Amino acid sequence: MDASDSATPSTQTAEPTHRPSWRPCPQCGAKRVYRSHRRSFAERILSLAGMKIRRCHACGLRYTRLGGSVLLMADVEGLLRRLALVALMIGGLGLILAAVIFYGAWRASLGEAGLLIVVR
Numbered sequence: 001m002d003a004s005d006s007a008t009p010s011t012q013t014a015e016p017t018h019r020p021s022w023r024p025c026p027q028c029g030a031k032r033v034y035r036s037h038r039r040s041f042a043e044r045i046l047s048l049a050g051m052k053i054r055r056c057h058a059c060g061l062r063y064t065r066l067g068g069s070v071l072l073m074a075d076v077e078g079l080l081r082r083l084a085l086v087a088l089m090i091g092g093l094g095l096i097l098a099a100v101i102f103y104g105a106w107r108a109s110l111g112e113a114g115l116l117i118v119v120r
Ligand SMILES: [Zn+2]
Pocket: 025, 026, 027, 028, 029, 030, 056, 057, 058, 059, 060, 061
């Protein structure tokens, strides 16, 4: 037995790819996950909130991470779209309410003026 130079303590396969600090894709497990460009207003808002949008180059999944959970961009955008719709509806209702109040006040002032004219 001649086991002189058989010590291979580390098999470091220095991959020339990107930093391995980022976790793999939550859907397919591939490591080809990169930061993704912001595509929509919703993604811009998430980016401003400090969330980094990632995209898997293997399966095309776009996602961000919030704490320990994964948020898929499709879900996030659907949610934000629904929230925007609700905000639009509330804004529309407020506009209608303001118009009704303004119209009522306008009618009341006309009524007072008319009443004054009738009295005189
Ligand atoms: Zn993937």
